[in-house]
Amino acid sequence: MIEDLEQTFRWFGPADEVTLAAIKQTGATGIVNALHHVPSGKIWSTAEIKKRNDIIKAAGFRWSVVESVNIHESIKTDGKDRDRYIENYIQTLKNLSIAGINTVCYNFMPVLDWTRTNLDFRLPNGASALRYHAPAVAAFDLYILEREGAQNEFTSQQKKDAKKYLDSLDSTARQTLINTIMAGLPGTDEVFTIAQFKTHLKKYKGVDAAALKCNLAYFLRAIIPYAEEFGIKMCIHPDDPPFPILGLPRVVCTEEDLLDLINACPSPSNGITFCTGSLGANGNNDLPGMIDRLGEHIHFLHLRNVQREPDGSFFEADHLNGSNDMFAVMKSIIAEQKRRKDKGRTDIAIPMRPDHGHKILDDFNYNTYPGYSVIGRLKGLAELRGLEMGIKRSLY
Template sequence: MIESWRWYGDLDAISLEEIAQTGARGIVTALHEIPYGEVWPSDAIAARKARVEAGGFEWVVVESLPIHERIKKGEGDLSALFANYRQSMANLAGEGVTTICYNFMPLLDWTRTDLNAPVAGGATCLRFEAVRMAAFEIHMLGRQDAEDDYPDDVRAKAASWFQQATEADRDSLLASIMAGMPGAFDRYDVAGLRQALATYDGVGREGLRRNYKRFLDEVVPTSEELGVKLCVHPDDPPRDILGLPRIVSNGDDLDWILAAHDSPANGITLCSGSLGANPANDVPAIAARVADRIHFAHLRNVAKDPDGSFEEAAHLEGDTDMVALVRVLLDEQARRLDAGRADHLIPFRPDHGHHMLSDLSRDLIPGYPLIGRLRGLAELRGVISALSHAG
């Protein structure tokens, strides 16, 4: 497997020189500065690739080439947006970058209610707290029908939290949820979020699926021509959020996606943390089910609570059997090698991590510390080595 590391370029306080000390040899990055829907210019791609290579790395995966919200909503004439997406793929392929991760989550890329939840020993982690999310949706946002999405006990605790919360508590909750807004451009207050959510009125699950299939039909033939591998990232968390449908949340969803445009170019980013947040998901079994279309892997773990809450766990300590999952990925690599595929190696990165030690005093992107991810990479490296040695 190709040990990789997510790097946010100039938006990242962690340098390539620091990343080099982790032992990773692949970089996962994107041109985050470019607004959604615009073409990624070849010269900007080449400049980013040159920086990566000057640091001693290979740019192995684009994460992400984002999809404009209008495509997700099926809104208006989309021909220019689809053309721009295809041109960006072509420009990436022209520079030798041919694996592209993306997601089809409406509005929010990920959702957490706490960016600094305490864990044992003084570290912190990302957490999704069902009670606080219910308090936000029901009492702060006032979303119609939000109460139907939460059980009685969670609603009662949410009401109590809201009544006791200070203005600073509520502001902190909003900021945590808004941290999942994609890119570096849009952040909303409560009124703005209501307006943004209203633009999805009437789309629904089936409408979002239709719009996703249209996207695949528009871009997969081009990816085939270019030799590009597209790999969708699962929903995070794998459940409807803020009344918005999520359609990449379980094994059945992945089956639908792979069948919607049946091509090796239409693949999966296997994210063990996103899928693992749903107690109904057996992540190693899902990985085995779609193994031949896994183009990229995010390896992280979560610990779940009965009320639907979850938080980022240490990579080998959460609810997902990480050893079993890595075994699936190694077996798939071996199958590809036996089939004579030159691209048999699967790039992976240690996803998220606890903020600990000196990282606690650094201004780092939530979930993307240096030391916590280094710990995760070291643990995963050990699992891979042991399983490879065992044969």
């Protein structure tokens, strides 16, 4: 029998209203965590890492994956200080390795992390989901941000839909849209102002997708040899959504993009966080096929589903429902586990976490980070656990 995937849960630290005691009841054995209080670009000290790791261990868990050690914007834009920030990044990796933490998830999305327009999209059953509404993003880009060049990037119908959406908003809803799109990194309460965001956009004025991809390759060639020396597996998270928004390029959206970054610095330490929700928001991505072809490079799994809409919108669906065939996805993951076992690899129990759960039941009584309610994710984990067991029992 092939061993199970390692079941993990994301936890945002001591301030998270989802406690480690609550997570213990989900059946997860690993924690996905980061030092969100340390600013991007700063070194994570051995003392701070140990302090957090001791809390996780005391609760009966393993700190399975760091998500994320954020990459400073100077690295993404080829800023004058990028080599100094890369040196800091390498030192953080070394300090994590000293603590025995050896899987690090990161992303290379410019300025913003994952982007949504609605953090409380109500489903027919009353559950609350996250939603990306394409006309809302267009309305923000065209008529609130008023980004230079945006008028040339949308069709006449898209502009019409965007204006209609904007006109439907009162002042409160308009401000909510701004705050939702301008939210910063997960684990923080940072929200950019329009002026701050425009300043960031200026830094990317000469950075198109080709340049951003070159900057990613530079970063990888600098850190991966050290990661390999330290025994750390780096795994990039795909862009979310997997297409350019607000004039910012995205370079981790497709199978070709993933191949490019793997080939930029071939190494067992240069790998992928396979997020079925992020990649699955692009209907052209063949998720099971990507796992079949790129599976040896997958070090971490984010398993969730989205329901795509014709205009490019999507919302977070139930984990086993939606536009992506999660049965086929899980079957391909298990086939990759079998290949690893046959090759004598030891990393068969790939860390997996349920992602972006709905708010259901008692979740509404807690102020949790968007997408990270405890009961909604527990439901997702239970469904994924059952799917994995059913497939394995039927095959082996």
